[in-house]
Amino acid sequence: xxxxxxxxxxxxxxxxxxxxxxxxxxxxxxxxxxxxxxxxxxxxxxxxxxxxxxxxxxxxxxxxxxxxxxxxxxxxxxxxxxxxxxxxxxxxxxxxxxxxxxxxxxxxxxxxxxxxxxxxxxxxxxxxxxxxxxxxxxxxxxxxxxxxxxxxxxxxxxxxxxxxxxxxxxxxxxxxxxxxxxxxx
Numbered sequence: 001x002x003x004x005x006x007x008x009x010x011x012x013x014x015x016x017x018x019x020x021x022x023x024x025x026x027x028x029x030x031x032x033x034x035x036x037x038x039x040x041x042x043x044x045x046x047x048x049x050x051x052x053x054x055x056x057x058x059x060x061x062x063x064x065x066x067x068x069x070x071x072x073x074x075x076x077x078x079x080x081x082x083x084x085x086x087x088x089x090x091x092x093x094x095x096x097x098x099x100x101x102x103x104x105x106x107x108x109x110x111x112x113x114x115x116x117x118x119x120x121x122x123x124x125x126x127x128x129x130x131x132x133x134x135x136x137x138x139x140x141x142x143x144x145x146x147x148x149x150x151x152x153x154x155x156x157x158x159x160x161x162x163x164x165x166x167x168x169x170x171x172x173x174x175x176x177x178x179x180x181x182x183x184x185x
Contacts, residue, residue, distance in 0.1 A: 016038050034131075034135040038104065041068035064125045071129060071162055073103070074162060080094045122170055126163075133156070133159055
């Protein structure tokens, strides 16, 4: 089963980077690594699965996968619901993005028992996630949602707090809950 999930995520990652090609053409090279958010999240998860299949653990990658899958999974669903609300309609791609990104967030949580994340790993992932918000909303490198352009400041504010929520959630699930479970044994 994990091999199938690995292959699905690998294909999704490749497609995700392809989906960003046009935006990457207009992106200054210094920001290029921070533009394709969701494919990078699924890349982290794919790398986690690769190492897991080999019987190894890379907790920094696990933390990056967990926080970014959760965050960008939720974020894309919310942005597509907002697009549907603003436009009154949504393309089939929008519905596909909601399903695939909802699955990203779900798999982040489902695989949580396998992660070996410690506070220092989560701190690195948290800095990466919040740094990405600065690149997106201060330097204007956020994903292009044409009909939502008028809401960019509100989306940036929401995105910041979504990142904080995801970091706290990963802390609770992967560190706090596991530490407290060990104390009660």
